[in-house]
Amino acid sequence: MFSYIDFKKNQVPFYILEQIITETIDLHHHDFVEFSFVLQGKAIENIDGKTYEMTPGTARILPSNQIHAIEIDPHDPLHLYCCLFDFYLLLESPFDDQLAKFILQAGDTMPYYTKLDGDAYEEMHRLCQKIRREYTASHLGKNSAIRAALLEILLVYVRSFANRDLTEESLHTEPSNQIEWNIIHFVNKYFFQRLTIKDLSERFGVSSSYISRLFKRHLNTYFVDYVHALRIKRAKSLLLSTDMHIYEISVESGFDSFRTFSRLFKQTTHLTPSDFRNACLQSPHK
Template sequence: MNKKLEHYEFMEGSSSREGQLPFYIGIHAYPTTVLNYHSFVEFTYIIDGSGYQSINGTLHRMEPGTISFLPPYHIHQMTSDNGCVIRKYCCLFDMNLLFGSPYASEWTEQLYQIGTVFPSSVAFCGEEAAKMKNLFAQLLMEYRNPEPRGRNHMICNKLSEALILFLRIAAAGDPAAKPNEREDGNSLFWTALHYVHAHYTERLTLDMVAKYLHISETYVSRMFREKTGRSFLVYVHQLRINSAASMLIMTDRTIMDIAFDTGFESPRTFYRVFKEIKGQSPKEYRNANLCRPGLS
């Protein structure tokens, strides 16, 4: 392989200045992008041009009206058809923007199912495409003008509207893939899940999640078993191994580097858990997937 993985920790155009909205949107135009991942969400709308986008090793067709949602740490790369330029709205933001409302969990919990239950990319057509394009245009207009009263609130509202429409169309494309109806009392679990997805590449323990939520470790453990069918540790290991598997087949990074990049403190533990989940050692998995279509 000859693939270099780029990691972007900060959003383009963003600032770490206290009080500034962790949000960026612009119109990007290029024929290809480098293989990369980042700690923020990327939400895009293809304006014109066509090609393919690889997301965690899976190819997705891109044409005008295609919308993609890339959660943090998803590895992706874009290549256009015949070297043509692809223009797209590129929206980058911190997931925490979406968790201010007490009603947010009615839909934000479903964002964690993108890439598994729901597709990462969806082709919008007709009125739906026009509506989404208009929402991205309004987001860009609000972003470029820092003066209007209520600007940040307007950005959060428009962003939420666009994401909800994306989820509706994604679910409508496969009715069998719709998630279970939300039960009352689940908000604490989804707060815990959000925290885990935001920090699984770092040192993360049951005690840390419990302290963040101000509840007992026993309660956190029980929530994960009831809602996911897995223990907390198994759930975190699955997240880390899925991320590591993508890095193994999409990059030239060493196995030891990948182990540390995905949150494992010990290469020995990484090797053991990887084989338990994937049925192969990291090296065997990488070699077996080198020739997969779209990854070379």
């Protein structure tokens, strides 16, 4: 598995592997969005301290920098397709804003996981085979074909939630220009580093008020609240998946002040970080 991929010049920022995993994969994260589709086998994935079962037909999306680990059943190895791709692949057209918004909401208002069967399973399997063939070949228009197949894969994934009140209206967002999604993508990729509206304003050449408005318009929240939510989410995952000291976790999650981290964590979870860790680890159901 990878935490970073060094793409070659002119290579589309996309990677796919069909693999059989026989050993447990320790806690890690990727710089890219990750999509997987299980063909055979069984495993348990830990995301944000919660466990999810991976069985045939399981498809899942993880945003970039999402900390996770996979526990493999040695008697039933996991056979799956695993794709890593840059969020920018979804930003070439304003009409793809819905899919971009979905990925940003994965794990929050939208689930990480879905289970496909019947026609949906067959369609997803066909698309994974197709995109794998395009990736390994050198045909004319290879990069365009990969992006087109990726969009089809994500559409099958999103539409599988139709019976859970996930409709076009629930994903609706006004078409945006490229720079707005560039800013949102940058925040999602570097939220655990020093990051202020002033930094973004200088980097992207727009006003602070413009940045504030775009977060409210696209994500229905304020910039600072969005960054804090990403950092608290990362801290929760580290608390439940590692034995790191709480102060170390606050730093690793992007907080300059331990006092601020403690206050926001309790405000979000109604527990101190140590109480949260103890309560969840003692619970028989994560």
